[in-house]
Amino acid sequence: MATSLAEENYLKIIYRLSENTDQGVSTNAVAELAQTKAASVTDMLQKLAEKGWVIYQKYQGVRLTPSGQKIALSIIRKHRLWEVFLVEKLGYNWDEVHEIAEQLEHIESESLIQKLDEFLGFPDRDPHGDPIPTRDGKMADQIYQPLSEIKEKMDCVLMGVAKDAAVFLQLLTKLDLNLGAKITILEINSFDRSLQIQVNSAAPIFVSHEVAKNILVKA
Ligand SMILES: [Zn+2]
Incomplete structure (x- = not known):
């Protein structure tokens, strides 16, 4: 099922917020990172729930389903691979690449990302030291x-x-x-x-x- 740019960004935000907790993520926390009102977040979460990417219950917050998690990890994978490319191959500094990668992470072509990964020699860390998820959605823990x-x-x-x-x-x-x-x-x-x-x-x-x-x- 195709995802819109906004949906991908929400899944990524929910993933980030759930990394440090076993609880559901609160609508307010999502609203803060998405820089929007809680009411618009609620609408979006209902949409994501209908598509089967999150489980959303009003007072228990939101959790990613396995398929939602898979999408989030693939966005993070693309983001971090592009950051490696920008620093290593195009000579950007590490403080310049995040904003550009925010755009490049939404490129759909899976074969492009595979080729990029191969071209870069299958890196396991991005230029900020963050682990890069593998193609099948496995990501190393932050061990530092x-x-x-x-x-x-x-x-x-x-x-x-x-x-x-x-x-x-x-x-x-x-x-x-x-x-x-x-x-x-x-x-x-x-x-x-x-x-x-x-x-x-x-x-x-x-x-x-x-x-x-x-x-x-x-x-
Ligand atoms: Zn980044």
Whole structure:
């Protein structure tokens, strides 16, 4: 069954919100991410329920059915593969690709996506370190931990980000905090939990706790 662009975006939003919970997702949470009124969300959820992609009960929120989940994962797969393509083959920076991938993720041709995947050498992570679902809808867990949880004097490697807002990525680029950067934690300030770190053996810099929370690393 064909999906419209709006339907695909809703399925993606519901998928994202249900990643961290076993409960149904609330209409308000969906409305916030979709940047629309709860009333329009309710209409859309009823439509998605009729098509068999979600289960929607007024006071229990919304859940994806297996077929709804399959569609959401295929959109996420396309989005992340296009991001790899834009960064690796077209030379975009990691802060520039999300908005473009939001458009490219709706391309229908399954054979194009297969060829793209092959062309890129079957990558398993996007340029922000997020796992790319496989063709049959399997996605690896996010296995990296926030920099804010690493102890003093420890070394780690930057593997991804928990937030892919362009302003955040631009800040990281300015601080030389790119994927694969080697980070040593010199000191954690007990007052505000800001960190003094060393990136790739350069001069020490300070980052806030908020920034450290959104950087994912492998110890
Ligand atoms: Zn993205």
